[in-house]
Amino acid sequence: MSATAQKTAPMPGDIRAMKGGTPIVSLTAYTTPMARMMDAHCDFALVGDSVGMVLHGLPSTLGVTMEMMVMHGRAVSRGLSRAMMVVDMPFGSYEESTAHAFRNAAHLMAETGAAAVKLEGGRHMADTIAFLVARGVPVMAHVGLTPQSLNTLGGYKVQGRGDAAEALVADARAVDEAGAFAVVLEKITAPLADRITAEIAAPTIGIGASPGCDGQILVVDDMLGMFTDFRPKFVKRYAQLGQTGEAAIAAYAEDVRARRFPASEHLFAEKAPGA
Numbered sequence: 001m002s003a004t005a006q007k008t009a010p011m012p013g014d015i016r017a018m019k020g021g022t023p024i025v026s027l028t029a030y031t032t033p034m035a036r037m038m039d040a041h042c043d044f045a046l047v048g049d050s051v052g053m054v055l056h057g058l059p060s061t062l063g064v065t066m067e068m069m070v071m072h073g074r075a076v077s078r079g080l081s082r083a084m085m086v087v088d089m090p091f092g093s094y095e096e097s098t099a100h101a102f103r104n105a106a107h108l109m110a111e112t113g114a115a116a117v118k119l120e121g122g123r124h125m126a127d128t129i130a131f132l133v134a135r136g137v138p139v140m141a142h143v144g145l146t147p148q149s150l151n152t153l154g155g156y157k158v159q160g161r162g163d164a165a166e167a168l169v170a171d172a173r174a175v176d177e178a179g180a181f182a183v184v185l186e187k188i189t190a191p192l193a194d195r196i197t198a199e200i201a202a203p204t205i206g207i208g209a210s211p212g213c214d215g216q217i218l219v220v221d222d223m224l225g226m227f228t229d230f231r232p233k234f235v236k237r238y239a240q241l242g243q244t245g246e247a248a249i250a251a252y253a254e255d256v257r258a259r260r261f262p263a264s265e266h267l268f269a270e271k272a273p274g275a
């Protein structure tokens with residue numbers, strides 16, 4: 001059963017129980033209208049820190065703040081009634097110490113109503129994940145390409161190829177054993193994603209990974225084709241909203257300049273006396 005077939009929003013345990021069953025469906029969400037659009041179709045919506053690049057035009061996710069995550073988390077929660085909401089912990093909000101991570105995770109959950117948080121990192125984050133889970137914070141882990149480590153990874157490269165595979169398997173095992181209820185696998189080879197999916201207890205959520213993952217996630221603006229100049233290999237475009245939107249704006253501009261808009265049907269007349 002998909003988690004969205006339930007009457008109430010799924011909990012992290014329900015998502016975990018979907019391991020090996022019907023694939024888990026998820027997308028990122030940053031606003032109320034977008035959350036409304038996906039609510040009936042997704043098992044969970046992720047308020048990803050990709051919001052910084054997608055909506056705020058930042059060059060990476062490194063400049064995303066707790067305040068931004070709270071603001072977008074609140075907006076998304078207003079659009080969801082069936083899908084679960086997970087909120088990303090931004091760069092700098094969880095790495096320093098377990099206590100710091102707990103304070104910020106609790107703040108995100110309290111302020112947004114999120115059922116869980118997501119954080120990036122493998123073996124080095126296992127203690128933090130175990131600390132949060134033991135204190136009531138469900139954690140979605142994220143290994144492989146972890147965009148917050150862009151500067152140490154040397155860019156947005158495919159991870160885990162060749163000799164690097166064993167380290168990535170060790171990362172996935174560590175976050176699984178630490179109690180993560182699901183693990184995002186980003187931009188790794190398909191055979192490696194399949195191996196990790198077979199070896200860990202938590203469901204894997206792939207992005208640029210494999211159809212064999214227990215679920216999939218995409219950045220919603222990417223799959224809707226909002227950007228005309230950004231086409232990552234792992235994204236399938238289900239619409240061309242960027243092109244359609246630009247054509248609509250061009251048509252509006254022409255209408256305004258030609259005084260075709262507003263037309264009579266858009267105008268208000270005086271009410272007839274006595275009407």
Ligand code: KIV
Pocket residue numbers: 028047048049050051088142184207217218219
């Ligand atoms: O922030 C984000 O959008 C993400 C997904 C790509 C998994 O972390």
